[in-house]
Amino acid sequence: MPLLGANVSVAGGMHLAIERGEALGCTAIQIFVKNPNQWRQKHLTDDRVEAFRVARAKSSIEAVVAHASYLINLAARDRSTLERSRRALVGELIRCNRLGVDALIFHPGAHMGRGEAAGLERIADSMNRVLAAFVEREGRRGRRVETQLLLENTAGAGTVLGYRFGQLAEIYRRLEQPRRVGLCLDTCHAFAAGYPIHRPRGLGRVLRRIESALGPAEPSCVHLNDSLRPFGSRRDRHANIGQGEIGEPLFRRLIRHPRLRRTPKVLETPLGPDGQGHRNDLARLRELAGNRSSPP
Numbered sequence: 001m002p003l004l005g006a007n008v009s010v011a012g013g014m015h016l017a018i019e020r021g022e023a024l025g026c027t028a029i030q031i032f033v034k035n036p037n038q039w040r041q042k043h044l045t046d047d048r049v050e051a052f053r054v055a056r057a058k059s060s061i062e063a064v065v066a067h068a069s070y071l072i073n074l075a076a077r078d079r080s081t082l083e084r085s086r087r088a089l090v091g092e093l094i095r096c097n098r099l100g101v102d103a104l105i106f107h108p109g110a111h112m113g114r115g116e117a118a119g120l121e122r123i124a125d126s127m128n129r130v131l132a133a134f135v136e137r138e139g140r141r142g143r144r145v146e147t148q149l150l151l152e153n154t155a156g157a158g159t160v161l162g163y164r165f166g167q168l169a170e171i172y173r174r175l176e177q178p179r180r181v182g183l184c185l186d187t188c189h190a191f192a193a194g195y196p197i198h199r200p201r202g203l204g205r206v207l208r209r210i211e212s213a214l215g216p217a218e219p220s221c222v223h224l225n226d227s228l229r230p231f232g233s234r235r236d237r238h239a240n241i242g243q244g245e246i247g248e249p250l251f252r253r254l255i256r257h258p259r260l261r262r263t264p265k266v267l268e269t270p271l272g273p274d275g276q277g278h279r280n281d282l283a284r285l286r287e288l289a290g291n292r293s294s295p296p
């Protein structure tokens with residue numbers, strides 16, 4: 001069974017995300033462990049953690065990943081934003097680890113005019129501090145560290161870094177705990193950044209780039225998004241599967257790729273006016289996978 005699903009809402013309680021995922025027939029889901037547009041992290045009670053863990057254990061959801069706040073910038077110029085970003089990411093990692101979330105995905109950061117080299121160095125330095133604090137704090141509480149941190153490739157708008165796999169490799173080779181870090185491949189971002197992932201051999205090439213950037217490694221997660229904007233535009237606008245500039249053939253290759261069989265693949269596509277965007281995209285993906293049996 002491929003690990004396939006979508007980003008689902010946690011509105012009304014984290015454990016409801018599991019129900020929503022199951023209602024869509026997901027085997028993998030992505031959630032936010034806090035409001036992604038705010039710095040504030042409301043206290044996560046033990047009861048809520050337990051409710052989430054119980055719901056997950058009873059469900060057919062095999063993989064749970066989380067996406068970090070959009071405000072976090074590990075390359076921030078300004079000292080207070082930088083400190084705030086580091087603290088926020090440590091906080092989210094701890095929440096994920098308590099909830100049993102497999103991986104936390106984040107966008108590497110934007111250099112804000114300081115230049116690429118300085119930005120990449122600052123991101124790696126921040127990640128080293130974040131991971132050290134995370135491991136130390138969880139260790140003090142006697143909790144095993146299970147949540148992995150995943151760098152996501154970006155579309156490269158403005159001064160955003162991580163749109164070339166070479167940049168991700170630069171960050172990766174500076175890490176003190178590289179085992180705790182993996183990569184999330186976003187198809188829309190790779191396409192917008194100018195990787196011809198939509199062409200017949202494009203996916204294989206991108207997977208080889210990832211392998212050379214991270215050592216012998218597969219992506220730990222894939223974001224399945226078509227792109228509203230054209231190839232190489234460096235604009236990040238997601239489209240429903242087969243309705244954007246990438247087109248269905250990439251998604252057929254991805255969903256059938258033997259090396260990615262056990263990699264969680266989640267949609268971040270528009271829900272649309274009727275709210276059925278993910279349901280329709282999942283149905284299309286199951287068809288592309290050659291599995292027409294309908295989900296609940």
Ligand SMILES: [Zn+2]
Binds near residue numbers: 152
């Ligand atoms: Zn993404």
